Amino acid sequence: MTDTDALRNAKRSTRIDAWCGYTMEAPPVSAMPVSGGTINMMEYLLQGSVLDQSLESLLHRLRGLCDNMEPGTFQDHEMVFLLKGQQGSPFVLRARRSMDKPTMPWHLRYLGQPEMGDKSRHALVRNCVDIATSDNLMEFLLEMGFRLDHEFVAQGHIFRRGSMKIVVYKIFRLLVPGSTDSIEALSLSYLVEVSVVAPAGQDVISEEMRNFAEQLKPLVHLEKIDPKRVM
Amino acid sequence: MSGPGSAPAVRISIESACEKQVQEVGLDGSETYVQPLDMSQNLARLAQRIDFSTGSGGEDEAGGSPSGRDWGASEPEDEEGLVKFQPSLWPWDSVRNNVRSALTEMCVLYDVLNIVKDKRYMTLDPVSQDGLPPKQNPPILQFVSKKKSLTGASHILLKGAERLTKSVAETQENKRQRDFNSELLRLRQHWKLRKVGDKILGDLSYRSAGSLFPHHGTFEVIKNTDLDWDKKIPDDYCPLDVQIPSDLEGSAYLKVSIQKQSPDIGDLGTINLFKRPLPKSKPGAPHWQTKLEAAQNVLLCKEIFAQLSREAVQIKSQIPHIVVKNQIISQPFPGLQLSISLCHSSNDKKYQKPTLEKSSTEDHLYVLEHNLHQLIREFHKQNLSSSVMPHPASAPFGHKRMRLAGPQAFDRSEITSLQQTEGLLEKIIKQAKHIFLRRRTARTIDSLASRIEDPQIQAHWSNINDVYESSVKVLITSQGYEQICKSIQLQLNIGVEQIRVVHRDGRVIILSHQEQELQDFLLSQMSQHQVHAVQQLAKVMGWQVLSFSNHVGLGPVESIGNASAITVTSPSGDYAISVRNGPESGSKVMVQFPRCQVKDLPKSDVLQDVKWNYLRGPFKEVQWNKMEGHNFVYKMELLMAALTPCS
Numbered sequence: 001m002t003d004t005d006a007l008r009n010a011k012r013s014t015r016i017d018a019w020c021g022y023t024m025e026a027p028p029v030s031a032m033p034v035s036g037g038t039i040n041m042m043e044y045l046l047q048g049s050v051l052d053q054s055l056e057s058l059l060h061r062l063r064g065l066c067d068n069m070e071p072g073t074f075q076d077h078e079m080v081f082l083l084k085g086q087q088g089s090p091f092v093l094r095a096r097r098s099m100d101k102p103t104m105p106w107h108l109r110y111l112g113q114p115e116m117g118d119k120s121r122h123a124l125v126r127n128c129v130d131i132a133t134s135d136n137l138m139e140f141l142l143e144m145g146f147r148l149d150h151e152f153v154a155q156g157h158i159f160r161r162g163s164m165k166i167v168v169y170k171i172f173r174l175l176v177p178g179s180t181d182s183i184e185a186l187s188l189s190y191l192v193e194v195s196v197v198a199p200a201g202q203d204v205i206s207e208e209m210r211n212f213a214e215q216l217k218p219l220v221h222l223e224k225i226d227p228k229r230v231m
Numbered sequence: 232m233s234g235p236g237s238a239p240a241v242r243i244s245i246e247s248a249c250e251k252q253v254q255e256v257g258l259d260g261s262e263t264y265v266q267p268l269d270m271s272q273n274l275a276r277l278a279q280r281i282d283f284s285t286g287s288g289g290e291d292e293a294g295g296s297p298s299g300r301d302w303g304a305s306e307p308e309d310e311e312g313l314v315k316f317q318p319s320l321w322p323w324d325s326v327r328n329n330v331r332s333a334l335t336e337m338c339v340l341y342d343v344l345n346i347v348k349d350k351r352y353m354t355l356d357p358v359s360q361d362g363l364p365p366k367q368n369p370p371i372l373q374f375v376s377k378k379k380s381l382t383g384a385s386h387i388l389l390k391g392a393e394r395l396t397k398s399v400a401e402t403q404e405n406k407r408q409r410d411f412n413s414e415l416l417r418l419r420q421h422w423k424l425r426k427v428g429d430k431i432l433g434d435l436s437y438r439s440a441g442s443l444f445p446h447h448g449t450f451e452v453i454k455n456t457d458l459d460w461d462k463k464i465p466d467d468y469c470p471l472d473v474q475i476p477s478d479l480e481g482s483a484y485l486k487v488s489i490q491k492q493s494p495d496i497g498d499l500g501t502i503n504l505f506k507r508p509l510p511k512s513k514p515g516a517p518h519w520q521t522k523l524e525a526a527q528n529v530l531l532c533k534e535i536f537a538q539l540s541r542e543a544v545q546i547k548s549q550i551p552h553i554v555v556k557n558q559i560i561s562q563p564f565p566g567l568q569l570s571i572s573l574c575h576s577s578n579d580k581k582y583q584k585p586t587l588e589k590s591s592t593e594d595h596l597y598v599l600e601h602n603l604h605q606l607i608r609e610f611h612k613q614n615l616s617s618s619v620m621p622h623p624a625s626a627p628f629g630h631k632r633m634r635l636a637g638p639q640a641f642d643r644s645e646i647t648s649l650q651q652t653e654g655l656l657e658k659i660i661k662q663a664k665h666i667f668l669r670r671r672t673a674r675t676i677d678s679l680a681s682r683i684e685d686p687q688i689q690a691h692w693s694n695i696n697d698v699y700e701s702s703v704k705v706l707i708t709s710q711g712y713e714q715i716c717k718s719i720q721l722q723l724n725i726g727v728e729q730i731r732v733v734h735r736d737g738r739v740i741i742l743s744h745q746e747q748e749l750q751d752f753l754l755s756q757m758s759q760h761q762v763h764a765v766q767q768l769a770k771v772m773g774w775q776v777l778s779f780s781n782h783v784g785l786g787p788v789e790s791i792g793n794a795s796a797i798t799v800t801s802p803s804g805d806y807a808i809s810v811r812n813g814p815e816s817g818s819k820v821m822v823q824f825p826r827c828q829v830k831d832l833p834k835s836d837v838l839q840d841v842k843w844n845y846l847r848g849p850f851k852e853v854q855w856n857k858m859e860g861h862n863f864v865y866k867m868e869l870l871m872a873a874l875t876p877c878s
Contacts, residue, residue: 067439072620098622105638107626130627134638158624167624197627 043111043128044205046194046213046222055168055190058219059157062166065215066159074169075099075155077180079138081146093146095137099153099180105132116226121203122210124224128197153183156190163205164212167193192220275322407470411454414471414519418452422523433473435527437534441611444534450475450523473519479526483575485535487599487659489667492566529575535607535655536573542656552656561656563664564744571603571659602662602698606655662698664727668744669701672725675749676705679757685709685862686716686760688753701725705753707760709864715771716864718763719756751814755792758814762795764864765810769799772871777807789813799871806874809850810867818863821850822874 050058076096083091094109112127142148156169170190172183194212196205213222251264268276346353415431418424423434436448455472536557543552543559553560558572621628632649635641641649673690680688691704707719722733730749732740742748759781769776777800782793794813800806807823829848853870860866 070620074620074622074624076623076625078623078625094625096623096625098624101622104622104626104631105634107623109625130625132626132634132637154624156624158620160620160628163628165621165624165628169624 040200041128041130041197042125042200042202044123044125044196044198044209045114045224046123046209047225048192048213048220048222049189050168050192050220051189054219058168058190058192058216061216061219062157062159062168065212066161066166072158073100073156074158074167075153077151077153079151080149081141082149083144083146092149093141095133095141097135106135106137107131108133108137114227116224121206122213122224123196123206124226125206130197151177152186153180161212162208163196163198164209165193165195167191167195192222194222278326279322281326411470414469415452418471418473418519421520424452433523435475435479435523436530437527437611440608441613441615442534443614444530444537446530446533448476448479448527448530450526469518471519473522475522475526479529479533481529481576482525483529483532483573485532485600485603486572486574487569487596487603487663488594489563489567489569489596489663490594492568531604531607532573532575535603536571538607538610538654539571539603539656539659542654546654546656559656561660563660563667567667569660569663596663596666598666599659599663603655603659606658610655661727664744665699665701665725668727668730669725671744671746672703672723672730672749675746676703676753679750679753683757686757686764688757699727707757709760709764709862711862712764712768712864715767716760716764718767719760721756751791754814758792758812759795761812761818761863762797762810765797765799765808765867768864768867768871769797772868772875773802774799774808774871775802775804783811786811787813787816789815791815801871801874801876803876805876807847808867808870808874818855820853820855820867820870822853822870823850824848 075098077099078094078096081093081095083093085091092111094111096107096109098104108131110127110129114124114126117125151174153172153174154169155172156167159166159168168190171186173186174180175182175184194209196209198205216222251267254263254265256262343353347355415424418433423439425432425434431452433450433452434448435450436442436444436446438444438448451474453472453474455468455470536559539559540554543554543561546552548561550562557574558570561569561571563569619631621634626634630649636646636649673692676688676690680690686707686709689706689708691706693702693704696702702725703723705721705723706717707721709716718735720735724731724733728744730742730744732742732752734740740752742752762779762781766776766779768774777798779797781795783796786794791814794811794816796809796811798807798809800808805825809821809823810818812818824847826843826846826848855866858866858869860869
């Protein structure tokens with residue numbers, strides 16, 4: 001190793017240190033609410049799960065109830081990035097890419113703290129920002145100081161009914177980090193989610209969602225599940 | 232016993248099987264016979280068989296009967312039995328009694344008749360019918376009893392019949408129910424149904440096909456069982472019926488027409504024409520399938536019209552579109568109006584004005600009506616296909632290209648090109664413009680072809696064309712010289728606003744939609760054709776072309792295009808023909824003679840030598856209309872032939 005090399009290494013390390021120091025000094029995590037653009041979009045969510053055996057009947061039901069679109073399947077790879085500040089909860093971003101349609105843009109998503117609300121609201125509501133990004137998102141996030149927290153593969157079916165999105169999917173664990181070639185199912189059940197993204201304050205939607213959930217009743221019970229309580 | 236012996240041939244002996252009746256057969260086979268009755272016993276037996284039930288005379292009546300004594304002559308104990316004997320024990324008792332009572336009756340009758348004969352104490356009168364009542368008693372009883380039994384019987388019968396009809400009705404009801412269910416199943420195969428409360432509602436809207444029309448388009452399925460059982464069930468009876476929203480009843484269509492500027496703006500929007508002959512409705516209610524299809528068609532027409540009127544209001548154009556009631560009026564070209572009207576008639580309303588202006592149906596552009604339907608379906612499909620499922624699944628719904636806009640850094644023009652879509656109205660106006668332009672072009676060419684015989688004009692229309700473009704090939708020829716005069720071949724590409732003319736040599740001329748432009752252009756081409764034809768003819772005839780010009784700068788100015796001219800000389804060079812042909816001024820043909828042939832040429836002192844005789848002389852105009860020949864080229868050929876010396 002020559003002197004110049006050593007010098008360059010030293011320089012790089014200092015630069016990284018400086019970067020880290022900078023992030024440590026001024027954490028981007030703030031109390032300010034995150035909003036995408038001018039309209040504050042909220043995600044209304046209901047969740048449930050079905051066992052593998054009853055998947056077919058649920059799908060059959062959904063095909064009957066949902067819009068007449070070609071039934072879609074998907075296989076996505078989701079990575080969750082964290083940016084830890086000195087105080088407060090870490091800032092979480094979810095990057096998702098489609099494995100079966102690699103030409104589609106990546107999807108970066110910020111989800112806020114879920115609000116349970118009172119009994120009159122039938123769905124979980126959380127702040128949400130959706131951005132379509134190019135495929136070098138991961139490098140960008142890592143450069144910004146984000147750290148990969150966990151990743152998984154979601155594989156399942158997607159339906160649409162009006163503005164409602166219904167996804168039925170199974171979560172797979174990656175055996176080798178970063179490689180989606182070898183995956184392993186986490187459980188013997190499928191996760192069912194009904195979600196609507198709409199501007200804030202439209203509680204009519206939650207009513208609509210509850211009606212839809214009622215129609216799926218014997219097959220799957222969709223509820224608003226507080227993630228804090230589950231933990 | 233033996234048969235009669237008179238027959239000579241065969242003697243047959245007949246014997247009774249057994250003279251004595253067998254009383255009993257013993258175990259050893261011996262038969263014990265009943266002793267035959269003797270004569271008196273036999274007689275008594277026979278007498279006992281006589282039935283005298285009809286009469287029973289008084290037993291105490293005295294007086295012996297001689298006949299009775301005769302009968303009983305064989306019986307010695309006749310008189311003693313009268314008192315002592317039990318009647319049943321004495322076989323002749325009943326006979327005697329009856330005979331005696333008969334005798335009494337006869338005696339009485341004899342006495343009565345004697346008295347009546349005297350007519351002193353007794354007379355015989357015809358008996359009136361009223362005398363019967365005292366005798367009626369027994370028949371009334373009989374009647375009552377008969378009636379009673381009959382009512383009992385009828386009661387049982389009625390009960391049975393009731394049970395039977397009930398069971399028949401039940402099976403029929405079951406069958407009907409089954410029919411309803413099977414019909415419902417069939418309905419379910421073609422239409423979307425759902426159960427709300429105790430009703431079955433169906434959906435006839437195009438929402439599932441991508442329509443965004445807010446009409447709910449629901450129909451109700453009704454069980455059609457309130458039928459009069461006594462009446463004959465009609466053949467087309469269907470246990471299932473549908474209730475269609477009242478605003479979708481009847482039938483509808485869209486009328487698209489292009490007219491000259493409307494004479495009066497006052498009657499806009501009041502068009503309520505329904506000229507299409509309604510299919511003769513059958514006496515029974517139509518089948519649910521036809522009913523639903525008709526309603527769906529009405530819905531689609533309404534949707535198209537709503538979409539068009541929305542666009543008509545939104546789109547800014549130089550001449551604003553007018554939407555009045557059920558009519559949309561647009562002005563594609565000056566002095567021309569395109570009207571799209573929604574014609575909806577419900578069945579209960581009869582033709583309101585059966586003799587509405589007659590021309591209105593004739594200018595109905597079925598092609599455009601059809602295209603409107605096609606366009607709305609395309610629009611539906613676009614709605615459906617534009618919202619594909621998002622990938623990755625967490626992404627929001629929406630246009631795929633809009634999502635790509637960010638990561639791929641679209642610029643402004645790319646984004647605006649994404650958003651801008653041509654509306655239904657714009658498309659249909661463009662199509663109408665094209666159709667109009669095509670029609671007018673055809674008319675112009677046809678009128679020219681019929682007006683002008685020489686040269687001839689031929690148009691070859693292509694069968695297949697686009698909604699916005701079609702093409703026609705125009706050939707200008709002279710009759711009889713089609714092979715040599717092929718100079719003018721034009722390809723007319725008729726677009727939406729303009730006509731693009733492509734020459735054979737590749738020149739392109741763009742004409743506007745004005746009719747006059749095309750006509751002038753074709754006229755000038757025809758005029759040029761004549762000169763071209765002369766050129767071609769000269770080649771064939773061996774003449775030489777001295778000069779040729781498509782656009783002559785000399786002579787009178789033509790109002791349309793330019794005159795063209797050609798000069799040719801005969802093979803020997805003696806004669807020259809000069810032709811000038813203008814679209815307006817027509818043709819002028821001059822012939823130049825050799826100097827020697829000109830008699831009246833003033834003798835010049837300078838040109839004394841013989842060789843100067845070969846110089847050309849002055850031009851002389853040919854009186855073209857007096858020439859023989861049916862067209863210009865033929866005349867020219869004759870002229871050239873005449874001027875070519877035979878060698």
